[in-house]
Amino acid sequence: MSQPPSRAVIFGCAGLRLDRAERAFFAQAQPWGGILFARNIQTPDQLTALTAEIRDAVGRDLPILIDQEGGRVQRMRPPHWRDWPPALEQCSTARDPVRAMYLRGRLIASELRACGIDVNCAPLADIATENTHPILRNRCYGTALAEVVAHARALAQGLMAGGVLPVLKHIPGHGRAQADSHLDLPVISEGYAELARSDFAAFHALADLPLGMTAHLLFSQIDPNSPATLSPKMIRLIREDIGFQGLLMTDDISMHALDGTIAQRAQRALAAGCDLVLHCNGNMREMAELAEVCPLLEGPALARAQSALQARQPPAPCDIATLDAEYTKLTA
Incomplete structure (x- = not known):
């Protein structure tokens, strides 16, 4: 039996x-993936049942995403799951920060896979500065290029060893933003040469990673008219200059950094060159609008989607208790 094409x-x-209306909608709309938030999470058994329901509704093993970064951004929390420190704190204090980030990724992956989640929206490769907005700063992995790359690579490798696909974010770089893109459109005024160096x-x-997420930022010296998510010029820069050839999704399309209706935003993002539109709030009216304007995947976007899913592998065997003890020792 062939699987239905995904949107x-x-x-x-x-x-x-899932309620009855959501089940029917997921079956009809056939999204490429689902994403979960704290509102969807209560216990391991409940979460495992929900991920199974979503896959059953669409009739295929669709990827299920979550933001389990640690610090402020972790949807799965105690008492059922580990409480992870902010990444910047861990990277600046761990005895071996690269190894600690690998272990963090591997242990997070173990918790996610146990509940049916196989994509984590991490690592971040945004470089923190003194002026980075507080909504982002302690989520970053460092303040210098080399350390950010090393820490992000390690976390991605840990996730993938645990059978979870990483999502590289926020491309092409959110660290200079001094506004919260959930509420406003940050403007980055530095020119191309400076940004290219950092x-x-x-x-x-990190351009070889299988999935990536755009940033809702206006790079005023490169495209003064459109945020990166909606900018053909910026998406071309991501593909050609940065060299990212993986499956590219938007950041949440309902964030206030973007203007226009939900449907208009999605159409502009896809026309600019994004492969997938990410919609997070679970609002059925908005999702129905998006299902009308987001096409079935085809062409290069379909090929990238298939390549990303082929990178999903079963977890590599390991002794989780031993890794947990090593992580605790490195970060004590």
Whole structure:
């Protein structure tokens, strides 16, 4: 039995289980993936049941995403799951920060896979500065190019060893943003040469990762008219200059950094060159609008989607308790 084609969109859902309307919608809309948030998570058994319901509704082993970075951005929390420190704190204090980030990725992957989640929206390759907005700063992995790349690479390798695909974010670099893109459109005023030496270079070094996420930022010296997510010029820069050839999704399309209707934003993002539209809030009316305008994947976007899914592998055998003890020792 052949699997139905998937649509160029990732959807959230409203609660702890799919209701009848959501089941029918997922079956009809056929999103490429689903994404979960704290509103969807209560216990391991409940979460495992929800991920199974989503896959059952679409009739295929679709990828299920989550933001389990650590610090402020972790959807799965105690008492059922580990409480992870902010990444910047860990990277600046761990005895061996590269090894600690690998172990962090491997242990997070173990928790995710146990509940049916196989994509994590991490690592971040944004370089923190003194002026980085507080919403992002302690989520970053360092303040220097080389350390950010090394830490991001290690976390991605840990996730993949645990059978979880990493999503590289926020391409082409969110570290200079002094506004919160959930609420406003940050403007980056530095020119191409400066960005190419730093922000863009971090993503160039990680461009082989299978999935990536755009940033809702306006790079005023490169494209003063459109945020990166909606800018053909910026998406071309991501593909050609940075060299990222993986499956490229938008950051949450409902964030206030973008203007226009939800449908208009999605159409502009896809026309600019994004492969997938990410919609997170579970609002059925908005999701229905997106299902109308987001096409089925085809051509290069389909090829990139297939390549990303081929990178999904079963977890490599390991002794989780031993790795946990090593992580605790390195980060004590």
